[in-house]
Amino acid sequence: MHTEKVIDHIVNWLTNYANSANIKGFVVGVSGGIDSAVTSSLCAKTGLKTICVEMPIHQAESQVNRAQEHIAQLKKRFPNVSEERVDLTPVFEELKSAVPKVEKSAQLDLSLANTRARLRMSTLYYFAGLHKYLVAGTGNKVEDFGVGFYTKYGDGGVDLSPIADLVKSQVYALGKELKVPNSIQIAAPTDGLFGDSRSDEDQIGASYDELEWAMKMKDEGKNKDDFEGRKREVFEIFIRLNTVNQHKMMPIPVCNIPVDLI
Known part of the structure; x- marks a missing residue:
């Protein structure tokens, strides 16, 4: 893969799409994983305003630290990057207390995991609506079109998908070229939706x-x-x-x- 040319192609695609839609920027949910790090870096390289949104819900400290490290690095490199942090843990807990209580099960765990993703989607669109920006998706080709490893109307609810034609190994190659923090490049991929240490590989x-x-x-x-x-x-x-x-x-x-x- 011609990594530099692929990066230039995606950056130009993002820029042209935004200009055609008369949109001035992007909103990206940053989780501390490679996909969101690459996506936010690509958006930042357009020169258009890019808001990196961190949305912890009972998040592991390691994931929070990686997300914050990446956002700090991006802000230092790109003056068009800003950040927002919305702790959705109280919102998540309030919703859990509002719905009927059911017996604990794997299905309940999955439903709650998907609920986390949908709360984050709503938060991203809040900022997108506020600023008239586009929500940039972070799904890769294997997740989006191979095994469907994402939440419908959660992380699957986006305006455009810059890396959805790249498999995971290609995303890592872009991450290296884009100088994504090493802590993210070596971390085991995880959706972080279950509040524990399970990785994507554990789930799949x-x-x-x-x-x-x-x-x-x-x-x-x-x-x-x-x-x-x-x-x-x-x-x-x-x-x-x-x-x-x-x-x-x-x-x-x-x-x-x-x-x-x-």
Whole structure:
């Protein structure tokens, strides 16, 4: 991959899109992970106003520290970058106290995790609406179009997606070129939505390198019978998630009413 040229291409794409929409800046949720660090860096390089928003909800200290390190570095390098910090923990706890109590389960944990992501989406759009900016998405190709590893109307609720055509290894390559802090480059990827130390790999059952491989094999028309052992296991994980999460990747179904009924 021609890393520098890819960076220039994305920066030009962001700039042209914003100018065409008569928009003067971007809002990016910064989590302390590589995807949000790369996305915010790309937005910053446009020269347009870029607000980095940190939105902790019972966040691990290591994630908070990485996010703050990255934002501080960006502000030092780019005068067009500013920051906002909104502690959503009290909001999250208030919502939990307002909804009916249910027995603790894995489904409850997942519902609450998705709720965190949707609270953050609403917060990003608050700032976007306030300043008439665009919300820049931080999803990569494997997450957005491979396994659907994101929250519908949460981190999936954005105005434009600058890195969604890049797989994770390519995002890391851009991160290195963009001088993203090393603490972020070496950190295990995590969505940070469960309030514990579980990584993306813990949740998915496969690493991003493995998922990239499986995505490529699917695109080449392979099936599970072409593989054995761990490769077969990874391929089956990818196909299962790709199938069950199609509802995230496809347009919202619309019930079309026959003309003779209207």
